[in-house]
């Protein structure tokens with residue numbers, strides 16, 4: 001079992017272990033009523049562990065299964081949750097438990113942020129992506145027909161229980177997509193991790209592929225530690241430090257939008273990392289060999305390194321509209337001083353980076 005401290009607000013722990021869900025009651029004590037939000041498929045596999053833990057402590061549970069996918073991450077779902085909790089008399093001193101991937105975590109987290117002007121939420125991520133990213137840091141949001149994550153709030157959880165044994169039932173494509181975010185942490189070259197994630201990915205390939213709980217505990221803990229360090233230093237994305245977590249994401253978001261989500265988020269991040277490495281090399285910020293390391297790592301995880309067929313012009317138009325951009329084009333790139341936000345790279349470097357991911361420009 002490992003524990004990572006997130007020092008935002010009152011502070012909370014990310015607990016990483018193979019039976020973390022058994023301690024749901026402990027993370028919520030002494031509360032006696034909770035709203036448990038999950039999805040049918042997740043609840044079928046992992047609901048019993050949570051219900052069992054809460055039952056043993058005599059906690060009353062109000063259960064809801066929300067729908068699957070981005071459509072369920074909506075104001076309508078938030079209203080449905082809040083109305084149910086109101087009917088069932090969930091009070092301000094009670095809590096919400098989010099059991100699922102990022103869709104459940106974001107939606108239940110946002111509902112908890114606004115219900116009674118904010119009640120406690122315990123994040124219990126069950127996808128690799130949610131364990132290393134979405135469940136940590138207090139960002140919650142739902143989608144509007146006009147765009148993704150347009151309505152949200154910062155609402156830090158009271159705790160995060162990352163039970164790596166739940167990853168055994170995750171569909172293969174979802175698991176691999178989560179490895180795209182783990183690759184991001186490996187390539188962030190974080191001073192505190194000192195290459196540890198990259199080493200595990202390279203040296204324990206079979207264990208990672210086989211979802212070995214010891215390897216996963218190590219990977220999730222190290223990734224969570226990087227995320228925790230960044231959000232602790234810049235909890236509400238004000239200094240630019242938190243933007244470094246978007247390494248590989250500028251192109252990734254555009255690939256998702258222009259490609260109508262043919263690529264899963266983590267797969268798009270994988271291509272975005274190869275692009276960011278190539279762009280940094282073309283701008284002579286890093287050696288060509290370091291850019292090749294990006295490709296080798298991503299390819300070794302069985303993730304895509306190219307996204308041919310998408311028009312560069314459409315991708316550039318979407319990247320200019322990116323909500324993190326300050327008018328022009330902004331990329332998080334490696335360089336001699338580590339990750340930095342770089343505005344408006346030269347056209348020749350952009351063309352080289354597009355070519356590196358199989359896109360004509």
Ligand SMILES: NC(=O)c1ccc[n+]([C@@H]2O[C@H](COP(=O)([O-])OP(=O)(O)OC[C@H]3O[C@@H](n4cnc5c(N)ncnc54)[C@H](O)[C@@H]3O)[C@@H](O)[C@H]2O)c1
Pocket residue numbers: 039041042045068069070073100101102103104106126127128129130133134135136137138139140141149166167168169170171174265
């Ligand atoms: N808040 C943040 O900081 C943040 C960061 C990154 C991503 N996100 C959001 O996260 C969402 C994506 O999350 P995701 O990748 O976890 O996808 P997801 O929540 O859609 O889960 C993927 C699928 O796996 C199923 N599933 C989840 N856990 C399972 C398990 N253990 N066994 C079997 N099936 C399981 C889900 O029911 C779903 O069908 C996006 O909406 C994205 O915007 C938020």
